[in-house]
Amino acid sequence: MRCIEITAPGGPEVLKLASRAVPVPGPGEILIEIAYAGVNRPDALQRAGAYKAPPGASDLPGLEASGRIAALGPGVSGWSVGDPVCALLPGGGYAEYATCPAAHTLPIPIGISLRDAACLPETCFTVWSNVVMRGGLSAGERFLIHGGSSGIGTTAIQIARALGARVWATAGSAEKCSACEALGATAINYREADFAEVLRAEGGANLILDMVGGSYIARNLKALADEGRMVFIAFLESPKAEINFAQVMLRRLTITGSTLRPQSDTAKAEIARQLRAQVWPMIEAGKLKVVQDSVFPLEEAASAHARMESSAHIGKIVLRLF
Structure with missing residues (x-):
């Protein structure tokens, strides 16, 4: 062969x-x-x-x-x-x-x-296991996905919408933001707006699916609502960051992740x-x-x-x- x-x-x-x-x-x-x-x-x-x-x-x-x-x-x-x-x-x-x-x-x-x-297979297995089985997304919740125009992102937007969640997605160009919007997400061009501020103005994200890591980690914590969950599936920027873990305790946040x-x-x-x-x-x-x-x-x-x-x-x- x-x-x-x-x-x-x-x-x-x-x-x-x-x-x-x-x-x-x-x-x-x-x-x-x-x-x-x-x-x-x-x-x-x-x-x-x-x-x-x-x-x-x-x-x-x-x-x-x-x-x-x-x-x-x-x-x-x-x-x-x-x-x-x-x-x-x-x-x-x-x-x-x-x-x-x-x-x-x-x-x-x-x-x-x-x-x-x-x-x-790869995207559906990854999204379902992390967004639903691990992240516990449910109808009415606010969900933020980074890399919204990727294979994982486009799948996550649609599954979350089908489950009745409100969805925000970050992307780095007008074309990619338009693709996210077409799938039912509110797009955030990360080159033009601070996703943490956008989500805080909406009451905070109940769940964030992140594949970036690095500088996004502390900003993700800021973007989360109290009792929010953050799930990592990759670290395209870096697996390391300096964060204030007191926020995790005071706001009862959950940080988890997995590889398939x-x-x-x-x-x-x-x-x-x-x-x-x-x-x-x-x-x-x-x-x-x-x-x-x-x-x-x-x-x-x-x-x-x-x-x-x-x-x-x-x-x-x-x-x-x-």
């Missing part, structure tokens, strides 16, 4: 087309013939040598994909060869075939193409179960639509990474495997 290997830690140029044997699904796993693979920030971190694949996972990048089931491993039930699926992968998505636990696999929502379906890839297969299976029950109906009802930026052929994976790291994109970037 064709695949993309990371030849050495470095920039996008270290991604090279290669050939490997087709993997064999083990117990409880399925083999997917991949049509499209999503491109995500963790892929770039892995390429740079800052995010190692967990034990037993493929060393190839790629954490989500769509396609059709090519083979079933021992003990797998409920799926058939040929079924169209999308899946959260432990790795290996930048290839014509990849294996993954059957419990992390989901049917393609009705009305969704294979191309759009490749954009769903290192979690247990059981934990990911539970997220998949909730997505199928709660989020897939949102998609099929038209309440959650994929926002896609661009499609690159597999052999142009380096260009896809350069596009993502330029931060010029709005929504998801995918690789086409055929």
